[in-house]
Amino acid sequence: VQLQASGGGLVQAGDSLRLSCAASGRTFRDYAVGWFRQAPGKEREFVAAIGRRGYDTIYAEFAQGRFTISRVNSENTAYLQMNSVKPEDTAVYSCAADKRMFGSSRSNEYDYWGQGTQVTVSS
Secondary structure (H helix, E strand, O other), rough: EEEEEOOOOEEOOOOEEEEEEEEEEHHHHHOEEEEEEEEEOOOOOOOOOOOOOOEEEEEOOOOOOOEEEEHHHHHOEEEEEEOOOOOOOOOEEEEEEOOOOOOOOOOOOOEEEOOOEEEEEEE
């Protein structure tokens, strides 16, 4: 499956942003999807994941209550809604997919990765 993340940009602290992860090439509904991010000089970290059915979700602690992951299988797209963004949310956000039922917080459990989209939050 090929993945393409989009929707990043420059926003101010407190704003909202919705990232999209468009999939092609395979049956999207067979894949769990995860979002990860990497800030300059830091390791990649888990943000959120969603199972193939769309209602099994997990979040990193920093994302709980602010970010929402969702998917629309008929559109072959997953989303990451980011609310009340903070400067520390600045990073390149990437989506990943794996042919499994449930999402995972472990990046090494995903076989397919898309190019990231830059999110920059100004204070």
